[in-house]
Amino acid sequence: MKRKQYLLSLLTAVVALSMALTGCYSDEVNDLQKSIDDLKASQSAQAELIDALETVRDLKEAGVKVWDVRSTGEGQPVAVADLTDGRLLAVTNGGLTLFSESEGGKVVIDGNETALDWKNPLNLEICPKGVWVVNGKGADVTAPKFVKGAKPYAIKANGNEYALTLSNGGVHMLGKNIGLLYLAEGSMGKDNGELEFFSYDPEKDKYDYNDAFRKKSYGETPNAMIEYGSKIYVAISGVQGKNNGAIRVLDRAGRLIEEVKLSSDNGSLMPRALVAHEGMVYVSAYLDPVKADFSYVAKLDTMEYKPKYAKITGAHSEGLAISGSELFICQSGQGKDNKIAVVDLGTFTEKEVITVGYNPVHIVSDGKGTLYFTTMDVYGADWSITTPSNLYKLDAASRKVVKTYDVRTGTLALHNGVLYVTTITNWNDGSSQIKTVNLADDTVSDFATRLPKYMFASRIAAFDDARQELYITQSMGSRIFRFSYDGKSVDKLRAKQQNGASIILIR
Numbered sequence: 007m008k009r010k011q012y013l014l015s016l017l018t019a020v021v022a023l024s025m026a027l028t029g030c031y032s033d034e035v036n037d038l039q040k041s042i043d044d045l046k047a048s049q050s051a052q053a054e055l056i057d058a059l060e061t062v063r064d065l066k067e068a069g070v071k072v073w074d075v076r077s078t079g080e081g082q083p084v085a086v087a088d089l090t091d092g093r094l095l096a097v098t099n100g101g102l103t104l105f106s107e108s109e110g111g112k113v114v115i116d117g118n119e120t121a122l123d124w125k126n127p128l129n130l131e132i133c134p135k136g137v138w139v140v141n142g143k144g145a146d147v148t149a150p151k152f153v154k155g156a157k158p159y160a161i162k163a164n165g166n167e168y169a170l171t172l173s174n175g176g177v178h179m180l181g182k183n184i185g186l187l188y189l190a191e192g193s194m195g196k197d198n199g200e201l202e203f204f205s206y207d208p209e210k211d212k213y214d215y216n217d218a219f220r221k222k223s224y225g226e227t228p229n230a231m232i233e234y235g236s237k238i239y240v241a242i243s244g245v246q247g248k249n250n251g252a253i254r255v256l257d258r259a260g261r262l263i264e265e266v267k268l269s270s271d272n273g274s275l276m277p278r279a280l281v282a283h284e285g286m287v288y289v290s291a292y293l294d295p296v297k298a299d300f301s302y303v304a305k306l307d308t309m310e311y312k313p314k315y316a317k318i319t320g321a322h323s324e325g326l327a328i329s330g331s332e333l334f335i336c337q338s339g340q341g342k343d344n345k346i347a348v349v350d351l352g353t354f355t356e357k358e359v360i361t362v363g364y365n366p367v368h369i370v371s372d373g374k375g376t377l378y379f380t381t382m383d384v385y386g387a388d389w390s391i392t393t394p395s396n397l398y399k400l401d402a403a404s405r406k407v408v409k410t411y412d413v414r415t416g417t418l419a420l421h422n423g424v425l426y427v428t429t430i431t432n433w434n435d436g437s438s439q440i441k442t443v444n445l446a447d448d449t450v451s452d453f454a455t456r457l458p459k460y461m462f463a464s465r466i467a468a469f470d471d472a473r474q475e476l477y478i479t480q481s482m483g484s485r486i487f488r489f490s491y492d493g494k495s496v497d498k499l500r501a502k503q504q505n506g507a508s509i510i511l512i513r
Contacts, residue, residue, distance in 0.1 A: 093218075096130055103138070103150060105130070113140055115147045185213060186468065186477070187260065187510045188486065189224075189231045189240065190503035197250075199228040199242065200503040201260060211473075213499050219260065220502060226250060231508035234282035235308060237263065238510060241277035246294050249274040253289060255311060258512060268304050270315045275302055283328045283351070289313075290323035290335050303335050303349055318347035319359045325379070325418075327371040329402040332357075334377055336366040341384045346400070360405050364393055368418040370425070372445060375402045378425055380415035397427055397443070411450060413441050417465035421476075426453065426466040430481065438463035440478075454493035461487070467509035479506025 094105040106114045107124040114120065115138060122140050131139040138145040185206040192198035203219035206212075225242035232239050237255055244251030251274065255264040268275035268291055275291035282288070289304045301323040304313045320337025327334050331352060337345040346366055348358040362381070369379035377400040384393035395416070399409035416429035425443035430436065438461040440453035457463070464481040475496060478487040484504045488496040 094128060094130075105140075113145065115145060118147065120145050120147065184208075185216070185512050187231070187238070187512060188479075188501050188506060189228055189508040190484065190501060191227050191229055191505035191507045192224075192503050193505075194227070195245070197223065197226045197245075198503065199224040199226065200501075201228070201240070202501055202503070203260065204499060212497070215500070215502075217502075221260065225252070229278065229507045230280045231510060232280045232282060232287075233258075233510050234287060237308065239280055239282075239287050239306075241280050241289060243276045243278060243292070244274075244294070246276065246292075249294070251276040251291075251294065253277055253287075253306065253311075264311050266306060266311050266313060268302075268313055268315075270302055270317070275304065277304075278323055279325050281326050281328060281333075288326060288328075288333060290326045292322055301337065303333065303347075305354065314354060316349050316354050316356060318349065318356050320345035320347060323347075324366070325368040325370075327369045327377055329371045329373070329375060329377055332402065334360075334369055334371075334400075334402070336369050336379060338365050338367050338382070341365045341382070346379065348405075358405065360400075362398065362400075362407060363396065365395075368415075370418055370420040371402075372420065372423075376400070376445075377402055378418065378420065378443075380418050380427070382415070395429065397425075399448075409448065411443065411448075413443075413450060414439065416463075419466035419469075421466075421469045422471075426476070428463045428465055428478070430462055430464075433482075436460035436462040436482065440466075452493075454489065454495075458487065458495070458498075463487075464506055467506060468511055470511055472513075477509050479509065481505055 096103040096105060104116050105128060108114050108119050111124050112119050113122040113124050113128070120140075122143055122145055125141055129141050132149045133139050133144065136148050136151065138147050138149050185204045188202045188204065190200045190202065192200060201221040201224050203216045204213035205216050207214065226245045226248075227243040228240055229243055230241040237257060238260070240254040240256065242250075242252050242254065249267075251268070253266040253268065254262060255266070257263055268277060268289065271293065274294045276294045278290045278292065280287060280289055285308055287306045287308060289306065291302045291304055293301050299321055300317050300319055301321055303316050303318055303323060303326065306313050318335055318337070320343045321339040322337060322343065324336040324338045326336070328351070331350065333349040333351055335347045335349065337343045337347055341364060344362055344364045344366070346360040346362055346369070347356055348360065349355065350357045362379070365382045365384050366379050367382045369377055371377050378397065379400060380397050381393075381395055383391045383395045386392045395414050397411040397413045397415050397418070398407050399411075400406070401408050413427055414429045414431070415427050417427075419426045423445045425445065427441045427443070429439050431439050436459070438457055440457065440463060442451050442453050443449070444451070460483075462480045462482045464479045466476055467479045467486075468477040470476070474491045476489055476491065478489065480486070482504065484501040484506070486499040486501060486506060486509070488498070490496055
């Protein structure tokens with residue numbers, strides 16, 4: 007094949023692959039990798055084309071969703087990708103266009119604010135006259151002009167950004183779609199929870215705070231966040247009596263897909279904890295206002311988000327875990343209850359109630375028939391501790407507590423056969439304790455020989471097996487601590503809002 011014809015074929019492959027919307031996900035990635043390998047094997051391969059293909063592959067592997075492809079009267083296709091920094095990247099045969107949302111909720115096109123309102127999802131077209139049409143309304147902004155036979159763009163990695171050079175010479179810098187999402191509860195009663203993002207630079211092994219992504223006023227007490235499939239689920243408890251709790255379903259760019267209100271027995275529910283299993287997301291929830299000795303667990307299907315409810319014995323549902331075909335939910339009563347409810351997943355009804363120590367809050371499953379749960383400190387009228395916290399092992403089949411560890415507890419996490427238990431031992435100076443339990447032999451050890459002063463360690467929020475690291479959030483502060491699995495400090499990040507609830511690593 008002649009060089010000119012070969013390059014034209016390669017360009018066609020780049021555009022076609024970048025516009026891919028349907029078909030098997032794994033097949034798309036495999037096809038991209040094959041094209042990259044073919045290019046590298048060719049003497050006439052062009053670095054820019056390789057970079058472009060690799061970037062499209064990386065975006066797909068990172069879960070970036072191309073959600074709209076259209077052809078207009080002039081035959082200009084539009085592919086739109088969500089970027090983690092909150093912007094949209096529209097790719098046409100004439101180049102690239104950046105769409106973002108202004109502080110006032112208007113559509114901004116390549117840095118120029120329009121009079122159009124931002125509304126998700128943003129449906130983009132190009133009218134026959136070459137003008138952008140956003141959600142059916144003309145934006146009075148001309149799209150990049152189609153140039154027959156010209157390469158529309160080149161993409162090159164540059165540290166923690168991509169440099170995108172258009173055919174007209176314009177250059178845009180875009181943050182890579184890797185990093186971490188940080189969910190903060192904020193201050194009690196202030197309605198100031200936040201969702202924040204840190205971009206990761208693999209060359210420096212550093213995270214940089216991305217203020218463009220910051221979502222302020224993210225609700226009162228957003229206290230849980232999990233990733234399941236291609237979506238992210240956030241539980242926002244709200245304030246008792248205000249009916250402002252909700253489950254938010256997000257894409258991997260943090261964009262709202264759906265907000266689900268939970269209610270039952272003529273009362274709203276306050277979501278607390280989340281766990282996912284076989285196409286369902288399960289949510290523990292308080293009854294709002296609390297007016298009886300029962301609460302709820304809800305389940306959402308991951309397609310239509312229609313909630314179903316199971317009423318369970320005990321007040322104030324907290325942590326939940328799945329073992330076999332059963333769901334175990336801690337009922338804390340905010341220190342006044344001592345139950346773990348068991349719900350059959352098939353019938354989605356309560357089948358049993360286990361009596362345990364007072365104030366059970368966190369629970370995890372090893373997937374082999376054993377659960378581990380914590381009770382939190384119980385306080386008297388003078389705020390002295392009447393019953394200290396502890397860690398327990400529960401056999402799912404017999405419903406019996408088979409071991410008490412005599413370990414002070416705050417939060418609980420399980421990863422690769424190791425339990426991590428955090429607690430703040432002194433609220434005056436933030437002294438913290440982190441213990442590990444090796445499930446193979448039940449040995450209890452200190453996670454690290456030395457922890458930072460004023461740490462206020464809240465919870466082990468994320469694990470990174472690729473770098474053998476974990477991330478610890480902070481109460482009474484906004485720091486995120488990076489530690490290696492062997493207990494050595496790696497780095498500290500500074501978020502904007504305090505009381506970190508959850509972290510999700512975006513890769």
